[in-house]
Amino acid sequence: MILELILGVIAFVIGYGYLINRIRGLPPGPPPLPILGNTLSLGEPIDQVMLRWSKKYGPGFTVWIPGPVVVIADHQTLQDTVAKQGDLFGDRALPYNQMKLTVGGAYGLLFEENHMWKEQRRFALHSLKDVGFLSTSLQESVKTYAQQIVADWKREEGNPIDVTENVMYGVANVIWQLTFGRTLSFKDPLFHKVEKVIDRWFKEWVHPCMAFLDVFPAIVYLDPLFGYPLKNLRGTTKECLDIIEKELDLTEKNLDMDEEPRCYAESFLMEIKKREMRGEPLGNFTRQQLNVAALGMWTAGFETTVTTMRFAIHHLMSNPDAQKKMQAEIDEKIGQRQISMEDQKLLPYCMAVIQEVQRLPNIGEFNFFRENTEEVAIAGYKIPARTAIMPQFPSVHIDPAHFERPVYFCPERHLNEAGEFVKDPRITPFSIGKRACLGEGLARMELFIFLTTFVQHCSFSSTSLIPPELKCKRGFTRSPLPFKVKVTARF
Ligand code: HEM
Secondary structure, eight states, X not given: OHHHHHHHHHHHHHHHHHHHHHHTTOOOOSOOBTTTBTGGGTTSOHHHHHHHHHHHHOSXXXXXXXXXXXXXXXXXXXXXXXXXXXXXXXXXXXXXXXXHHHXXXXXXXXXXXXXXXHHHHHHHHHHHHHTTTTSHHHHHHHHHHHHHHHHHHHHTTTSEEOTHHHHHHHHHHHHHHHHHSOOOOTTOHXXXXXXXXXXXXXXXHTOHHHHHHTTOGXXXXXXXXXXXXXXXXXXXXXXXXXXXXXXXXXXXXXXXXXXXXXXXXHHHHHHHHHHHHTTOOOTTOOHXXXXXHHHHHHHHHHHHHHHHHHHHHHHHHHOHHHHHHHHHHHHHHTTTSOOXXXXXXXXXXXXXXXXXXXXXXXXXXXXXXXXXXXOEEETTEEEOTTOEEEEOHHHHHTOTTTSSSTTSOOGGGGBOTTSOBOOOTTOOTTOOSTTSXXXXXXXXXXXXXXXXXXXXXXXXXXXXXXXXXXXXXESSSXXXXXXXXEEEEOO
C-alpha cells in the first residue's frame, strides 16, 4: 500500500512536470514541481539559467516561479513581440498581494493598477520635462556634482577608498531634486538614513516568501516559521514611506500655486489642488499614489545608476588599458574643459566602454513581468490573454550567439573598423516596449557625464598587484560587493 502510494506520488509529480504546460496551452519549459514550480532551479545567476533554458526549449518558453511565466530570452523574438506589438505588452502581471502588504495596494509608477499606468506614466514624463528633465540646467547640476566628487577624491589622493559614497551623493541629489525640489548636503543625516533603509528594503523584498505571496496568500500565516520576513518587510516599507511623506509634507508646505512647479511632487500636488478647487473627482491623483510613485522614482533611479557606475569603476580598475584609452581620447578631444552631452560624438571609445558596462554586468538578472492584453503568438505558440510574460533581455546580453566570449570585458567590440562607436540594438539595459525605463535619458546623461569626468580627472588603480575579483551580491539588482580603489589625480 505504502509502495503504491509512493509510486503514485512519483508518477503524479513526473506527469505534472511534463504535462502541465501542454494542459495550460503554454510553450514547453523545464518540468516544474507541483507548488514549487521551477523555483529550486534559480540558485544560479538567473540571466544564465534563462539563457540555458532558452537554448534548450526555444525562444519563448514557460517557467513556473512559482506561477507560470512565458520567458522571451531571444533578441529577434523580443523585437517581433514586445517591441513591435508594444500595446499588447504594456500591462504588468501585478503582484497584488505583495503591493497590498507593503504599500497598501497597486500604486506607484512600476506596479500600479493596469488601468492607470498610461495616465500616470504620461503625467510623470510631462511634469519631469517641465521641471527640467534632460534640460541644460539639469546637465549643469550633474556636471557640478561630478566636479565636486573628483575634487573630494583628489583630496584623498593615494588612500584606498570606496567610491560608493561619493557616487551615491551625486546620483541621489539629482533624483531628489527632480522628485522633491531640494538637494541634500553630503553630511545630511537623512541621506545616510535613506541609503541604509533602502538597502535593507531591497534585501528583504527578495525573500522567497514574497515570491510565493501572490500564488499562496496563506503563506502570511507561516511568517513566524520563517523568522517574520513579511512583517519585517512591511515595517521597512513603512520606514521608507515615512521618510517620503515627511519630504512631501515639506514640499506641500512650500507650495505656491501661482508659481511654476519645480519638481514632480509639486506638479502632482498642484494637480490634486486644481481638481479639488474645481470640485472634480481626484481619480488616480491621490496622496497615496504620490507617496508610492515618489518612492518608486527614488528607488528605480538611484540604485540602478549607482550600481552601474560602481561596476564601471571596478572594470576600469581591472582593465588599465581601457582606462588609458579613455583618458587618451579625452585628452586629445576635450583637454581639461568640462565634458557635456554634446561631446558624445567626439568620444567613441568612452561610449563603447559605457555600452560594454551596460551589457556585461547585467545589473538586473531578470526583468519585471508584463501581461499580454490579448492572445498573442510567441515563437509559434498561441499565448492566452493575461499570461505573465518576462521580456528577458539580460540573457541576450550574455548570449554567445551574439557576443563572442560574452564574459570578456571588451569595449572594442562596439567600434567599427573606422573606430566609430556602434550603438548595438541587442543591448537594451533599459528594456524595450511601452514599459521600458522612464528615466533612460537621465540615466544615460548621468553615466556619460559622471564617468567621463571621473577618468578625465583621476586614474583608478588596484590597491594590490592583482586586482580583486569582481564579487557580487544578489538582490533586486546585482551589485559589486564593497571594494576599495586607489585614486590618483591626473592634474
Ligand atoms: C542605469 C540606470 C537605470 C537602469 C539600468 C534602469 C533599468 C530599468 C528597467 C530594466 C526597467 C523595467 C522595464 C520593464 O519592465 O521592461 C525600468 C523601469 C523604470 N525605471 Fe529605470 N533604470 C535606470 C535608471 C532610472 C532612473 C534614473 C529613473 C528615474 C527617473 C528610472 C525610473 C524608472 C521607472 C519609473 C520605471 C517604471 C516604468 C514603467 O513601468 O512604466 N530608472 N528601469
